[in-house]
Amino acid sequence: MKISAKSENEFLIQVFTKYGFTPDNSALLADTLVDADLRGISSHGIQRLAWYINMIKDHTIEPQNEPLILKETPTSLLVDANQNMGHIASALAMTKLIEKAKNSVVATAVIRNSNHFGTAGYYSRMAAEAGLIGISNTNTRPLVVPTNAKDAFLGSNAFAFTFPGEPHPFVFDGATSVVSGGKIQVLAKKGDPIPGEWAIDGDRQVVKDANEAEDILSAVAFTEKQPGGGVLTLGGNSEENSNYKGFGNSLVVELLTGILAQGSISADTNTGKHDFSQFFMVLDPSFFGDLATLKANAQSMFTRIRNLDHQPGTQIMIPGDREYKHYDENKVHGVSIDDTTADQLAEIAAQCHLSAPQAL
Structure with missing residues (x-):
């Protein structure tokens, strides 16, 4: 099923408003989900809506609360x-x-007592579109099994980095694990198998059935009992493939988020208080040199990489290329919604006395 970005956006605004978010916050939330779907990141798009609503109903998310600035300096x-x-x-x-980085070159922020924030790249792109470098991190529920362990402890712990450029900014946005849990969730909804070594069971055996993996992740992420298994760190199941480097990347994000925010680390977000933490940094590259020259040099590097000799039938893509391609195509042809999510949207629409987005 395909729906237009416009109808998705309108529907999401109506739903979020029905659940008590302000008009401005509803519009922001809708934009983040539509943006993810347009870029082909369906794991963080409208398929998350039913999950968000469940958290609103159990008061994990409080729509009427506004964020509070606790401490602030010029940087x-x-x-x-x-x-x-x-x-x-x-x-x-x-x-x-x-605003701060334009005055002071570098600025950082930490957020505590938070929830899921969508795609990390959404916020880093805000900086890039202002001619700045943006970095975004978050911890999550426990999903990821450290090197040689059998139990999930770390979050998928997203890292996004953007650099201003033409015709569009450079964007790297990804989990510090092999995949985010949402990608497995999408495969489970579609009934598709897991294509790579993404998840393991309690005996550290690779799981290929997406529904089995989703059951493991749900048990790990939403219950206090640790059943064993979870998502693998970057590098996969073998220490010989340097999965300790992915483990290290995940730990860096844990330190910048849960530890720095004095909130819960990922391992503890499913027990008692549920709280995620985020970390952001913005840098002004024009302090180091002419911005137009920096952009041109970056694009020159990307062009040289794309034109390297490569395997027949393949294409060398810079991080972000695939998402920009999806964005342009999906703007015209609509975003894809799996059948399970379509059924969920119809149910949500009925509960809110709204019309669900119609197929194109």
Whole structure:
């Protein structure tokens, strides 16, 4: 099923408004989900809506709460998301950091008492579109199994980095694990197998059935009992393939988020208080040289990489290329919605007395 970005956006705004978000916050939340779907990141798009609504119903998310600025200097910011959606506090923090970095070259923010914030790249692109470098991190529920361990402890712990450029900014946005849990969730909804070594069971055996993997991740992420298994770190299941480097990357994000925010580390977000933490940094590259020259040099490097000799039938793509291609195509042809998500949207629409997005 394909729906237009416009109808998706309108539907999401109506739903979020029905659940108590302000008009401005509803529009922001809708934009982040539509943006993810347009870029082909369906794991973080409208398929998340039912999950968000469940968290609203159980008061994990409090839509009426506004984020609070706890501490602020010309170069730093500490924000309490106040148990609302992470998107709202994150957009606030990045907007303020952009202003600060233009005056002070570098600015950082930490957010505590937060929730899921969508795609990390959404906030880093805000900086890039202002001619700045943007960095975004978050911890998550426990999903990821450290090197040689059998139990999940770390979050998928996203890292996004953007650099201003033409015709569009450079964007790297990815989990510090092999994949985010949302990608497995999408495969489970579609009934498709896992194509690579993404998840393991309690005996550290690779799981290929997406529904089995999703059951493992749900048990790990939403219950206090540790059943064993989870998502693998970057590098996969073998220490010989340097999976300890992915483990290290995940730990760096844990330190910058849960530890620096004095909130829960990923391992503890499924016990008692549920709280994620985020970290952001913005840098002004024009301090180091002429911005137009820096952009041109970056594009020259990317062009040289794309034109390297490569395997027949393949294409060398810079991080972000695939998402920009999806964005242009999906703007015209609509975004894809799996059948399970379509059924969920119809149910949500009925509960809210709204019309669900119609297929193109």
